[in-house]
Amino acid sequence: MSDHLKRGNVLWESSRMFLPEHREQLLARRKEKERVEKPILDEQQQEEVNRVISEALVEGCQVTITYYDEGHIYALTGDIHSWDMYAQVLHVRDEDGEMHAIPFDHVVNVEMS
CATH class of the missing domain: 2.30.30.520 (SH3 type barrels.)
Known part of the structure; x- marks a missing residue:
């Protein structure tokens, strides 16, 4: 593997890590997207x-x-x-x-x- 490809991966290696705060925000956003309106019964x-x-x-x-x-x-x-x-x-x-x-x-x- 060339030195350029190795160095490129090292540059972005830190972006693979998720902080707990980031994970919580992603879960909250996913839960917000799943919200539905309250059904009204006749x-x-x-x-x-x-x-x-x-x-x-x-x-x-x-x-x-x-x-x-x-x-x-x-x-x-x-x-x-x-x-x-x-x-x-x-x-x-x-x-x-x-x-x-x-x-x-x-x-x-x-x-x-």
């Missing part, structure tokens, strides 16, 4: 969500809740522990026994598992 979809939640509470069935949070859509599988209608919050116990509070207006879909 009346029929909202009624279906309410029906499935009520049915799951009565029967004690596991459900998969799809919900929106800060620009992303997540899915959570577990049992609906309670539904606080005044605060509009669903309390869900996941498969690991951990409790999650999901604001009702963030719920996109609920399906029986």
